[in-house]
Amino acid sequence: MKSGRSGRIRTCDPCVPNAVLYRAEPHSDKRPAYSVGFGALQAAEMRNFVPVKTGFETSILPAGRAAAEAAARTLAAGGLVAFPTETVYGLGADAANATAVAHIYSAKGRPAFNPLIAHVPDLAAARRIGRFDARALKLAEAFWPGPLTLVVPKADDCPVADLATAGLDTIAIRIPAHPVAEAILRAFGGAVVAPSANLSGHVSPTRAAHVESDLAGRIDLIVDGGPVTVGVESTIVGCFEAPMLLRPGGLSRERIETVLGTPLARPPVEAESDDSQPLAPGMMASHYAPRAPVRLRARDVAPGEALLAFGPDRLPGQDAGAVMNLSPAADLDEAAANLFGYLRSLDAKAPRAIAVMTIPEEGLGEAINDRLRRAAVAR
Numbered sequence: 001m002k003s004g005r006s007g008r009i010r011t012c013d014p015c016v017p018n019a020v021l022y023r024a025e026p027h028s029d030k031r032p033a034y035s036v037g038f039g040a041l042q043a044a045e046m047r048n049f050v051p052v053k054t055g056f057e058t059s060i061l062p063a064g065r066a067a068a069e070a071a072a073r074t075l076a077a078g079g080l081v082a083f084p085t086e087t088v089y090g091l092g093a094d095a096a097n098a099t100a101v102a103h104i105y106s107a108k109g110r111p112a113f114n115p116l117i118a119h120v121p122d123l124a125a126a127r128r129i130g131r132f133d134a135r136a137l138k139l140a141e142a143f144w145p146g147p148l149t150l151v152v153p154k155a156d157d158c159p160v161a162d163l164a165t166a167g168l169d170t171i172a173i174r175i176p177a178h179p180v181a182e183a184i185l186r187a188f189g190g191a192v193v194a195p196s197a198n199l200s201g202h203v204s205p206t207r208a209a210h211v212e213s214d215l216a217g218r219i220d221l222i223v224d225g226g227p228v229t230v231g232v233e234s235t236i237v238g239c240f241e242a243p244m245l246l247r248p249g250g251l252s253r254e255r256i257e258t259v260l261g262t263p264l265a266r267p268p269v270e271a272e273s274d275d276s277q278p279l280a281p282g283m284m285a286s287h288y289a290p291r292a293p294v295r296l297r298a299r300d301v302a303p304g305e306a307l308l309a310f311g312p313d314r315l316p317g318q319d320a321g322a323v324m325n326l327s328p329a330a331d332l333d334e335a336a337a338n339l340f341g342y343l344r345s346l347d348a349k350a351p352r353a354i355a356v357m358t359i360p361e362e363g364l365g366e367a368i369n370d371r372l373r374r375a376a377v378a379r
């Protein structure tokens, strides 16, 4: 694909030489924003895209102090920043800002809300968001910073948004071993959730140009720190009763097992599929399910039911029980940001069931409906 440079419009910041700024093509149904300066996408690829906020300018800054400060400012303002880690480039957002997290999913065109990894600069910061038992601490001390992600129970006052952990009570945490990532994390001061900085379905980016070709016009800033060293994602270990290898990656199983002194358990097969054996709560990246039954596509609200509403319409019977509206303005990104938190709040009222209004199957609606369907079948 020809990497046209037509989107490059001006240098971004006079203090930062070599900075370039991209402007997305103005949005219309015929010219989606992701066409920024690049060749036309195949129809098959286009089906996977979610329309995103358009007219976005993507700055590209060479790594350095100015870039770290710009990244921190952008994150604090709820923006999206791609930055290098030793494994792959990540697409970061303020972990505590549910709206920013929702924008990650829409920028990537992610079809589902997979839980994300929270990146922090040091162990003290990790322990503010997760609870580490002796084995988790041992692994953290042996391999952090480095290409290892640990899944641990969320800390009691964990500020990370429910959407970032997909409503789970566990959280995936890692300290990347990359000076640019570290500088950004320190300058920002909070946890940064970051999946790989590519469009959903594309391979993970190992240099800034890969990020640019996937995400220019869809995110705020790319910090260019050169090619990464590891090139595959981090290894993920679930620190459960038996530590479990959830994803092989940049750190070998053998090295982890040597430190643990025991073999890593294998995840149950088909752990992600709906018809799998039930798993112990919190064991896997399974799915948040409320205790109350969930009733989809509700057109009315029965006595004793709570309502998870969407959009401006009202349903017969809704005045009798608890109602939370994911987005009165029918904004799917806003609805995504509220989804898990609102489900939890309604569930806490112990309703007979949670009735859910119909949510359109477009944009982030696809991922919202996916999670709601799983919540509705999970018993």
Ligand code: TXA
Pocket (backbone or CB within 6 Å): 085, 087, 088, 089, 090, 091, 114, 115, 116, 117, 149, 151, 165, 168, 170, 171, 172, 174, 176, 194, 195, 196, 197, 232, 233, 234, 235, 236, 246, 247, 284, 285, 286
């Ligand atoms: O190397 C990496 O890990 C890169 C860089 C950017 O840090 N990030 C990355 O993120 O690969 P992502 O979103 O592509 O992969 C995150 C993985 C997913 O497979 C997700 O299911 C798992 O982490 N995960 C996140 N939270 C989890 C949890 N609470 N329990 C189990 N798995 C979890």
Ligand code: MG
Pocket (backbone or CB within 6 Å): 195, 196, 204
């Ligand atoms: Mg990925």
